[in-house]
Amino acid sequence: MDILGTRIDLLNLQESMSRIFRAVASGKKLWIVTANPELIYRGAKDKKLQATISSADFILPDGIGVVWAAHLFGAEKVERVTGIDLTLKILEEGQQHRWRIFLLGSKPEIVKKAVYNLRQKYPAIDFAYHHGYFSPEEEPAVLEKIERFAPHILLVGLGAPKQEYWNAAYKGSAQIRMGVGGTIDVLSGEVKRAPQFFRAHNLEWLYRLVSQPARIRRQIVLPLYVCKVLKQRYFS
Numbered sequence: 375m376d377i378l379g380t381r382i383d384l385l386n387l388q389e390s391m392s393r394i395f396r397a398v399a400s401g402k403k404l405w406i407v408t409a410n411p412e413l414i415y416r417g418a419k420d421k422k423l424q425a426t427i428s429s430a431d432f433i434l435p436d437g438i439g440v441v442w443a444a445h446l447f448g449a450e451k452v453e454r455v456t457g458i459d460l461t462l463k464i465l466e467e468g469q470q471h472r473w474r475i476f477l478l479g480s481k482p483e484i485v486k487k488a489v490y491n492l493r494q495k496y497p498a499i500d501f502a503y504h505h506g507y508f509s510p511e512e513e514p515a516v517l518e519k520i521e522r523f524a525p526h527i528l529l530v531g532l533g534a535p536k537q538e539y540w541n542a543a544y545k546g547s548a549q550i551r552m553g554v555g556g557t558i559d560v561l562s563g564e565v566k567r568a569p570q571f572f573r574a575h576n577l578e579w580l581y582r583l584v585s586q587p588a589r590i591r592r593q594i595v596l597p598l599y600v601c602k603v604l605k606q607r608y609f610s
């Protein structure tokens with residue numbers, strides 16, 4: 375499926391998790407992008423970004439705006455696969471199979487807190503981490519830390535599109551590389567996920583807008599995305 379020039383792979387959460395599990399078991403490498411409307415819209419404007427993302431192994435539909443567009447283009451069964459939901463599945467699986475998981479991103483005290491929480495909850499997983507505010511000069515040392523740890527899973531929470539460029543550049547750093555946006559903030563408990571009511575009614579974007587009004591500048595892109603999708607569907 376193509377949405378504004380970005381390929382979207384219509385896998386659901388369970389299918390995505392099975393592919394990840396099989397890749398880890400067979401020693402294959404995977405790069406996963408969870409694409410929300412902001413990223414897709416940005417890609418439509420920035421061909422370099424779009425081309426970069428297109429070499430990911432899976433580009434998953436993250437957000438109700440992507441599910442809506444996929445339906446509009448004729449897909450029947452489409453489920454949202456968000457970075458946080460897939461991360462939680464990975465953690466469950468990692469606990470059973472004693473995976474090594476590296477968290478890259480977020481502020482120093484926040485990623486530390488996230489890993490502290492995760493170690494309590496998933497004691498069988500071997501965790502390592504680094505915050506996401508390093509300079510270009512520090513980048514080789516960060517990469518070396520990851521490569522030495524040789525993670526099964528690398529969760530990159532540097533925000534889009536920084537995390538996508540990181541994952542595109544450093545193919546060898548982990549078996550599974552996935553951009554997770556603000557997931558590390560949620561795992562730390564510092565940022566709350568939308569309550570079940572908002573999630574069940576596909577209103578996470580509204581919850582985020584109300585709880586973090588500073589994000590309005592980013593969300594302004596959503597109506598633009600809707601217009602562009604309608605244009606692709608009905609006028610091209």
Ligand code: UDP
Nearest residue numbers: 479480481506507531532533534555556559
């Ligand atoms: N971040 C980071 N390094 C940076 C810029 C951002 O580690 O140079 C982190 C930031 O602290 C936050 C995440 O990236 O944890 C981005 O979160 P956001 O909710 O904005 O994610 P998105 O909506 O872009 O997926």
